[in-house]
Amino acid sequence: GIQVEQSPPDLILQEGANSTLRCNFSDSVNNLQWFHQNPWGQLINLFYIPSGTKQNGRLSATTVATERYSLLYISSSQTTDSGVYFCAVDNYYGGSQGNLIFGKGTKLSVKP
């Protein structure tokens, strides 16, 4: 099955700093999502981005499907950005309807 690797596993930033989170995947995908897990455990949708580039405020994401990676950019980080960021993919044509495969996440801590 598809393997998903996220880096770095941990990241500590000062408020106001920028960061880049990376997600590598081992096969072609037709869904790639970035999530932020809040302290209560809920996964908040950040981007649905199987290919291309999207921006939403201070966050942006780029997926290069041909090279099998995606990047999540966080600019001017705030303490509320702290938490775990997950990348997840699926490969419908591999027979995996509704089956997101998650990376292990990047734990981000933003210090005031």
Place this chain on the structure above:
Amino acid sequence: KAGVTQTPRYLIKTRGQQVTLSCSPISGHRSVSWYQQTPGQGLQFLFEYFSETQRNKGNFPGRFSGRQFSNSRSEMNVSTLELGDSALYLCASSWSGTVGGNEQFFGPGTRLTVL
């Protein structure tokens, strides 16, 4: 539009008991997926339902089962609970679960503790 809802939010059970968790998808969404999150194994796929049919299943023992109703609401059941079943159980819905309609939206989860 209301998001995905899950009930109950917290559960405490003892070994050997069984438990039923409920998930109501976003209105109009017909695909419901279930995931288990533990510190050791991370987020793992349990199963996916579409139009009351299980289309896909993860690598979990038969003690884990689910179903979907005609209104797309879904339940999952875990029988003969083990200590290792303690986890956050997350439900997600999407419009169709297939290309073009497979963005998943998650509920707040049910935190199950098995004593």
